[in-house]
Amino acid sequence: MTNKAAFMTDLEKMEIREIPMPVPGDGEILVKLEYVGICGSDVHYYEYGRIGDFIVNGDFILGHECAGTVVKTGNGVKTLREGDRVALEPGITCGECEFCKTGRYNLCPDVQFLATPPYQGCFENYITFPENMAFKLPDTVSSKEGALIEPLSVGLEAAEQGNVTLGSSVLILGAGCIGLTTLLACKAHGATDITVVDVIPKRLDKALELGATNVIDASQEDVLAACQKLTGGEGAEVVIETAGAVKTTQQTPYLVKRGGTIVLVGMAPQDEFDFNFSKLMGEVAEIKTIFRYKNLFGKAIKAVSTGLIDISKIVTHEFGFEEIAHAFDVNMHQKNDVVKAVIRIN
Ligand SMILES: [Zn+2]
Ligand SMILES: [Zn+2]
Structure with missing residues (x-):
């Protein structure tokens, strides 16, 4: 068995190198990875070398959305055995x-999250990981779907925070991977009216394929007017911003219902900008923010395994x-074409 990892050696430079085979410690498993998704954050680090205060320093392994097969177990591992397929929840908390x-471990200040500097990611053949952050995949969930449990958990967290429920009307800004997992999550929560906004036609087509009731092409239409028209002038009960742009964040008070x-899911590149708070206060609308997710991997796997959510699409x-x-180049330079890319690790 040899272990190789893809290192980002500089901006827009990637190199595959052999690395030592890790040995599972107490309570850890050794996983042969099968699929790893490329996240928007990976592409951002590759292009700019940093996200906010997290700065890539030296050769760096990207990747945090992964699944594979357990090939060895360390001492004291009880629930998993060789041959089990697992999805790894990428944040190891204290x-x-x-x-x-209190169960809000996404706020743990000491979290070690894969591919968030200084912690290396998982574009590699083998990784050791704590048993308690590995979730067994049933036969009905493929390893490729397993690698998508992570972005699906972000969508589920957004739907939970928005209290999306049976009959909710939802407007989602952005139809990238997280916008689409949010759409799937809102549908699974019972939302009956889901409008998705983007500027890329291929993404809007995908949103319709995945069950959006309406789409708004913001490059062609006035989003506020289109939303008013679709909601009879009321606005959407829940507005979920996943595009991470200043403009879309500023639009939210004008789209939400009284x-x-x-x-707020996406993070705008600018920390401070104008935002109409008085409109929200007059209408007693509230703003929630999310950071990653918590206690959702198990639920996400159940939703996929029962067919409630079809994540593979x-x-x-x-x-x-x-x-x-090449995959990273395609992600960077063909943004209009790529909705979600995954790497098959063999
Ligand atoms: Zn991700
Ligand atoms: Zn903690």
């Missing part, structure tokens, strides 16, 4: 702090491990 102890909820591109540099 388990001790106030946030971990008493409704805005969920979000994938538009698949590449072999040796093609990873």
Whole structure:
């Protein structure tokens, strides 16, 4: 067995190198990875070398959306055995702090999250991981779907925070991977009226394919007027911003219904900008924010395994491990074409 990893060696430079085979410690499993998704954050690090305060320093392995097969177990591993397929929840938390102890472990200040500097990611053949952050995949969930449990969990967190429920009307800004997993999550929560906004036709087609009731092409239409028309002038009960742009974030108070909820998922590149708070206050609408997710991997796997959510359809591109540099180039330079790419690790 040899272990290779894809290192980002500089901006827009990727190199596959042999690395030592990790040995599972107490409570850890050794996983042979089969699929790893390319996340928008991976592409951002590849292009700019940083996201906010997280700065890539030295050779860096990207990738945090992964699934594979257990090939070895360390001492004390009880629930998993060789041959089990698993999805890995990429944040290893301390388990001790106030946030971990109250179940809000996504706020753990000591989290070690794959591919968030200084912690290396998982574009590699083998990884060791704590048993308690590995979720067994049933036979009905493929390893490719397993790698998509992570972005699906973000969508589920957004739907939960927005209290999306049976009959909800939802407007989702952005139809990238997270916009689409949010759409699938809202549908699974029972939303009956889901409008998706983007500027890329291929993404809007995907949204319709995945069950959006309406789409708005913001490059052609006035989003506010289109939303008013679709909602009889009321606005949407839940507005979920996944595009991470200043403009779309600023639009949210004008799209939400009186008493409704805005969920901010995408992070705008600019920290401070104009935002109409008085409109929200006059209408008693609320703003919620999310950071990653918590306690959702198990639910996400159940939703996929029972067919409640068909996550596989979000994938538009698949590449072999040796093609990873090309895969990143395609992600960067063909943004209008790529909705979601995954790497097959063999
Ligand atoms: Zn991700
Ligand atoms: Zn903690």
